[in-house]
Amino acid sequence: MPHDIHDLLPALTVLRHDLHAHPELAFAEHRTAGIVAAALRELGLEVHEGIGGTGVVGVLRHGEGGSVGLRADMDALPMNEQGRHAHASVHAGAHHGCGHDGHTAMLLGAARQLARTRRFAGTVNFIFQPAEEGRGGADAMIRDGLFERFPCEQVFALHNWPDLPLGQAQTRPGPIMAAADRFDISVRGRGGHAAQPQHTPDAILAAAQLVTQLNTIVARRIDPGESAVLSVTRIEGGHSHNVLPAEVQITGTVRSFDTASQDRIEAALKAMAQGVALASGTEIEVRYTRYYPSTVNDAAAVELALEAARAAGLQAALAPRPAFTSEDFAFMLRARPGAYLWLGQGPAQAQAGEPVSHPLHHPCYDFNDAAMAGGIRWFASVAERALSGHGAAVCPPSSA
Numbered sequence: 001m002p003h004d005i006h007d008l009l010p011a012l013t014v015l016r017h018d019l020h021a022h023p024e025l026a027f028a029e030h031r032t033a034g035i036v037a038a039a040l041r042e043l044g045l046e047v048h049e050g051i052g053g054t055g056v057v058g059v060l061r062h063g064e065g066g067s068v069g070l071r072a073d074m075d076a077l078p079m080n081e082q083g084r085h086a087h088a089s090v091h092a093g094a095h096h097g098c099g100h101d102g103h104t105a106m107l108l109g110a111a112r113q114l115a116r117t118r119r120f121a122g123t124v125n126f127i128f129q130p131a132e133e134g135r136g137g138a139d140a141m142i143r144d145g146l147f148e149r150f151p152c153e154q155v156f157a158l159h160n161w162p163d164l165p166l167g168q169a170q171t172r173p174g175p176i177m178a179a180a181d182r183f184d185i186s187v188r189g190r191g192g193h194a195a196q197p198q199h200t201p202d203a204i205l206a207a208a209q210l211v212t213q214l215n216t217i218v219a220r221r222i223d224p225g226e227s228a229v230l231s232v233t234r235i236e237g238g239h240s241h242n243v244l245p246a247e248v249q250i251t252g253t254v255r256s257f258d259t260a261s262q263d264r265i266e267a268a269l270k271a272m273a274q275g276v277a278l279a280s281g282t283e284i285e286v287r288y289t290r291y292y293p294s295t296v297n298d299a300a301a302v303e304l305a306l307e308a309a310r311a312a313g314l315q316a317a318l319a320p321r322p323a324f325t326s327e328d329f330a331f332m333l334r335a336r337p338g339a340y341l342w343l344g345q346g347p348a349q350a351q352a353g354e355p356v357s358h359p360l361h362h363p364c365y366d367f368n369d370a371a372m373a374g375g376i377r378w379f380a381s382v383a384e385r386a387l388s389g390h391g392a393a394v395c396p397p398s399s400a
Contacts, residue, residue, distance in 0.1 A: 039108050188247045
């Protein structure tokens, strides 16, 4: 079939493997951005580079109509890969452990498909974003004038989802991913000899008391009908068995879905720190950072996203609940209505022939190439429906 994507998949798989083997961290995606820009120019698109650092936007216009944004993230995680496949990372300390290499390849595939079929009327903006992994690349692109320079009436993105079987897709109206906050707490005593604790406030004991109290916040300060998570992830202090340290560091994260919960948790955390400081004679400093807001889908965009998924041959359904992981596409959904979709990709196939699906951010994780066709068709179907009054026919799925 001349307009099906079957012929695109071999080259896109090679490209995906190349991106996986050469991962780049936040705001350093220079090679990746160059590959993306060259591929878009080859299709005849208008290409803009350096947006929000290393972001790339390709613009495809056809006829008169509205505008839609399709977004993929490009960055890798700062971790070592332990996978043994032929396209494993060649860079120590960088690994595409979240599948952004697959997202980039799928959006490039959608650009190729839409550029040759042009079954829409209006403008498609292909947004390739840097620094999703905790560095706020979406916000950087927005602050660099993304939506002023490339107007989008709606904006859409997907994420591969190992928890969903291959061929399935889910999304939901309202919150789909949690807001992400970080807290860093410094507990300071004066330090001293471990055999003479009476001479100095005990920073370790105070830190231990505070950690215990922090773990009661969600259970006792948040309505049981609401959802939130607080996790202490690091405690650091002391260097010798016979020295009481002068300072202990505590780090952790908070995940929630609405600003009111964030406010209550932050206030309770700071109040507990003040109480422990007073009781222990220590000084406690709290730094609380709200770095990603909740990812909130527009209801009409969710309906379009699910229709597009079904038209692309996916089993589409409403997600039963949001996830506590976070996503900086939230910044784009704050600026423009749109939807974020989970694309099933599990289980992957191991070299030994046994099915295995590693979770996101696992050192052995690898994007499942079998999910690529569904993602490409979904992106293309979203654009066609957003810019054609839901009247465009989407290319039927092949057996690939």
